[in-house]
Amino acid sequence: MNSSLTKNRLVLTKERYKDFYTSLLETWNGLAIPKDSEESWRKFPIGSVDWKELQFDPKELNLSATASEENTVEQSLSEETIQSLLATILKYTPKDYFAYLSLVAAPKYEIFLLEEGESEIHFEEDGDKPKHSVRIFYLTKGKTTKTQIQLQNHHDGEDLHMTSALDFYIAEDSSFFEILDRESSDLDLYRFRNVCILGQNDSQVKYHYYPMGGFRSKLFLHAHLLGKGAEVSVDGVSALGGRNLKDLDMEMFHHADHTTSKISYKAIVTDKSHHIFTGNLNIPPNLKKVTAHQESFNLSLNKKARAEANPKLEVLAEDVSCTHGATVGDIDEEQYFYLLSRGLTPEESKSLLVTAFYGETIHSIGFSDEVKLSLESEIKEILVGGK
Structure with a gap:
């Protein structure tokens, strides 16, 4: 990992979060590889994955291999804050097999305390063994930052391989957090990823997602607007060629009054590629002055390529303004x-x-x-x- 934030990076080893790790196991032991019949996975060919080729055995995961000898670079957060962050992670991590796989199998947890201004962080994934990671990007009250995240995967062989990752972006009260998330994957990679965005009172989060390459990838994005006045916007572009498949499942959860969310995503497919976008909106009863917008635009450059858009809305409150739209088409003749x-x-x-x-x-x-x-x-x- 190359980072301009090395001095503000805290590494939590297994020994340090032993109690937290133990608390995960009850949920983890109740999870299994998802089935094709599950709604979130019915378009992803999970049942045809050759786990042996990926050098991964979901029935015999060696959890003891998660210990890490890396030391903390700098104690830049209080123990109370660290424990609070871990409790937050436990509360908002979805009960998804691959999210919990990252939690129990990652060799370390990395916490990045973000400062004012711009920063750039590079993560490199080498080799053909399964890789698991947990990263927490934390912006404290009243700060403004723009952060570019680059995930780069390098693999010299021709065998399929996999990664799983759980990433949290946390914006405290009255903060502004803009993220450019760039994935660069080799053509033999299965990427399973969960991204969680948490916005507190009067915070503003802008998340831009640009995934490139890969063989098969599944992304779950869960944004929680936790405080009054929170705003979260998500946009990005998927560009697919070859036989690449990307399955994106994005959801906005509104928890407070006067919150605003927007998803605006575009995909371009060519060759025999396949893109799936599912946008979810959840607004519970009794919330007031909630605004939410969702749109998905898809462009096909080849008759054998496929693009799908699936908007889903669960709006149980009345004092809301919600819109959605989706298009799939070819180049305008x-x-x-x-x-x-x-x-x-x-x-x-x-x-x-x-x-x-x-x-x-x-x-x-x-x-x-x-x-x-x-x-x-x-x-x-x-x-x-x-x-």
Whole structure:
């Protein structure tokens, strides 16, 4: 891991969180690999996964191998705060097999205490053995930060392999937290990931998600708007080629009055790839002045590629403003032929229309032009060969 936040990174080893670890086991022992029949997994081919090839045995997980010899870099949080964070993690971690797999099998927990300004954190996953991680990004009261997270997977062989990760982004009262989450995966990777966003009173969280590459991936994103005035927005772009499958399941939970949430996600599929987006909204009874918006836009560049959008809303309160929308379509033929009539080649016309589709999303993020151009270049390389 390379990080500009090394001095504010706290490593919790197994010995340190022994009591917490023990408290996980009752739930963990009641979990099993999900089945195809489960609603959240019915589109993901979980039943056809060859766990032996992934060098992973869900029935004989060696939990004793989770000990770590790494020392704490710096004691930048009080013990009371650490215990409070662990209690929060335990409360809001979904009862998903892979979320708990990360909790019980990760060799360490990493807590990043974020400071004012911008930061960039790189995580590198090497080799073909299963990797499990837990990361907590913590922004204290009243602070403003922009953080770029880069997850990079490197694998030299041709065998399939896997990772599981649980990431928490926690924004305390009156804080502003903008996250650019970039995944870069090799073409043989199964990635199972849970992301949890917690926003307290008058906090604002902007989460931008850009996953690139991989073979099969399943993401659960759970955002909890815990305090009055909390705002959470999620956007991003998936660009898929080859036989890549990405299954994204995003949910907003409103817990307080005067909260605002938005999901706006785009996907472009080509070759024989398959993208699934499920957006969930949960607003319980008796909440007031809640605003929520959800939209999913999908562009297909090949008849053999597939894109699906599944909006789901559970709104039990009355004093709310909720909207949702979803589109799945091909390149607009009129626009395409118009560009051809202006002298552009078919490749140039296609590239321009595809760039226009995702460009607005990229340019809305609050990071440098260099970062935005890098994202555009990666997407273009996947979809149109960088032309």
